Amino acid sequence: MRKASSNWLGKAVMSVLFGVLIISFGVWGIADIFKGFGQSSLAKVGSTEITTEQFRNLFTDRVQQIGRRFGRPLTMEQARNFGLDRQVLQDVISDAALDETARRMGLGQSDADIVRAIQNEPAFKGLDGKFEHERFLQTIRQSGYTEQRYIAEQRKNATRRQLTGTIVAGLEPPKTQIEALVRFQNEQRSANYVRLTAAQAGTIDAPSPETFATYFEDRKQLFRAPEYRKIAVLTLTPDDLAKWITVSDDDAKKVFEQRRERYATAERRQVLQIPFPNVDEAKAARERITAGMSFEDLAKERKLTTADIDLGTVAKTSIGDTAIANAAFALAPDTVSEPVKGTLTTALLKVTKIEPGTNPTYESVAPTIKREIALERARAQLQDLHNKIEDERGGGANIAEAAQKLGLKAITIEAVDRSGRGTDGKPVTGLPQGVDIIAPAFASSIGVENEPLQYNGGELWFDVLGVTPSRDRTLDEVKDQVEARWRDEQISTRLRAKATEMVGKLEKGAAFDAEASAAGVKVETAKLFKRDAEAKDVPERLVTAVFRTPKDSVGQTEGTGPSEWIVFKVTDVVVPPVDMASEDVKKLTENLRRAEMEEQLGAYISKLETEVGVTINQNAFAVATGAASAQ
Helix, strand or coil, rough: CCCHCCCCHHHHEEEEHHHHHHHHHHHHCHHHHCCCCCCCCCEEEECEEEEHHHHHHHHHHHHHHHHHHHHCCHHHHHHHCHHHHHHHHHHHHHHHHHHHHHHHCCCCCCCHHHHHHHCCHHHHHHCCCCHHHHHHEEEEEECCCCCHHHHHHHHHHHHHHHHHHHCCCCCCCHHHHHHHHHHHHHHHEEEEEEEEEEECCCCCCCCCCHHHHHHHHHHHHHHHEEEEEEEEEEEEHHHHHHHCCCHHHHHHHHHHHHCHHCCCCCCCEEEEEEEECCCCHHHHHHHHCCCCCCCHHHHHCCCCCCHHEEEEEEEHCCCCCCHHHHCCCCCCCCECCCCCCCCCCCCEEEEEEEECCCCHHHHHHHHHHHHHHHHHHHHHEEEHHHHHHHHHHCCCCCCCHHHHHHHCCCEEEEECCCCCEECCCEEEECCCCCCCCHHHHHHCCCCCCCCCCEEEEEEEEEEEEEEECCEECCCCCCCCHHHHHHHHHHHHHHHHHHHHHHHHHHHHCEEEEEEEEHHHHCCCEEEECCCCCCCCCHHHHHHHCCCCCCCCCEEEEECCCCCCEEEEEEEEECCCCCCCHHHHHHHHHHHHHHHHHHHHHHHHHHHHHHHHEECCCCCHHHHHHHHHHHH
């Protein structure tokens, strides 16, 4: 479309086209686009409407939670690539279907039940085991909740549990199933085996020219040359641009002064804390320490473990209680504080280690600051370069031509197939890492203007410059490959026949050692391995074959490739008894129970969604998850 409108005739045609569209909208309107939805509605579940804003908040919260778990922010694009958007949507719809069903059934939770559940939550209790309202507020705020919103969510969750609890109540995996699975998992087998290789196949004479030609003709498709594409690729990232940006010391020093605290390292201390219900008890304990008792022995006497009293090696700002933090960071090493009355408790403190803070000089952080400034300036330049590139493409230039005109460096891959290999059969070098451009390139065509891809904080453009169709190769082109394949097949055929002959003799009573000696191979032994274990030095296919063969029986299987065949005999089968009280069996039972519950609940919720009716506004969903802006 952009190319079509680049000349006067194209502009005239496009003007007429858009004029017709505008008139059409005026006559028929655009209401059908949002038929069945309010302007802010993303989905309807029965009579429950899920707004775009509600879903966006939930999706953003989930993305941030995952980011905190990974220790680094997660972008919306990454979240969509992980399928997090669809997962959150399904969770929201499932919850709404349960809420709708509960409402229709008249289910609910009393205020007293909700209050009792919140007060019994261990995370909201103080060191004395009692519910603390301030701790409750502090905890839920860290998760982004207000008190009213948290209570409302707990009411809904409790009602959902009341509904789903009746569906999964009493679900227990059958004892027979557990025993069968335990025996299956823990069964062990032993086997003797021999490997027949190319040495046992004998001499493979070269085929006659006629045989060789016939073999090739019958298998010509296997040696066919793949389709190749010639691709031009341009990457534009902040790192690329930053390399060419020079930052002066004056600019860097200004930033250093503005961000001095960021480059400094706060003092950190390892703080031990023994809590007390009141100041008097803390004073009495402090006097015992003064009299010679150690801080650690006092903690043991109060039945506190090392983990209970150790706040860790922390910065002052990491201690949530201001009074405790101030006292700990005013305390000399290896001394015990006077009783400190904090917000939630009274405590004695001890500092065992101090890591001094640092205040780096400008010279020590100048390279880091200059790189940060260069990256910031590079990001500011990206949009301008993006617009210039798109203008060049709009004028009919491909990405290689646009890059050359703007003084940028595009790479051209002369030939690459769908597997990323060149005409020599080796992987093509020079392709950008961490992004797939092969699949979209083979989905495109010459002259098609492809949308740029997100890449390392910037963008990646590609164009297909040429297509070399797939074709049949001549025998002369692939003679070595054909000969190698023909030889492998001859070896495999001979080894399979030899293995079949050996198995026949063993089944008639021949000794395994004698047959191995006659074949010129040594007997190997694999002892007591499980079917799912990675038995060291035991071929993978042998493990599978042994577990489908009865004890004292013989069998054969392909080895690690067509040039290896294995003959074996199962010498032992051990099935350990099932101990229903063991930890492993308890864990298996719990996993089975959980899987059955999830399956039962999934089927139930799916049925509810069908009954109440679910409608999704895909446009609003794309907007809420950022997919619309990425298109």
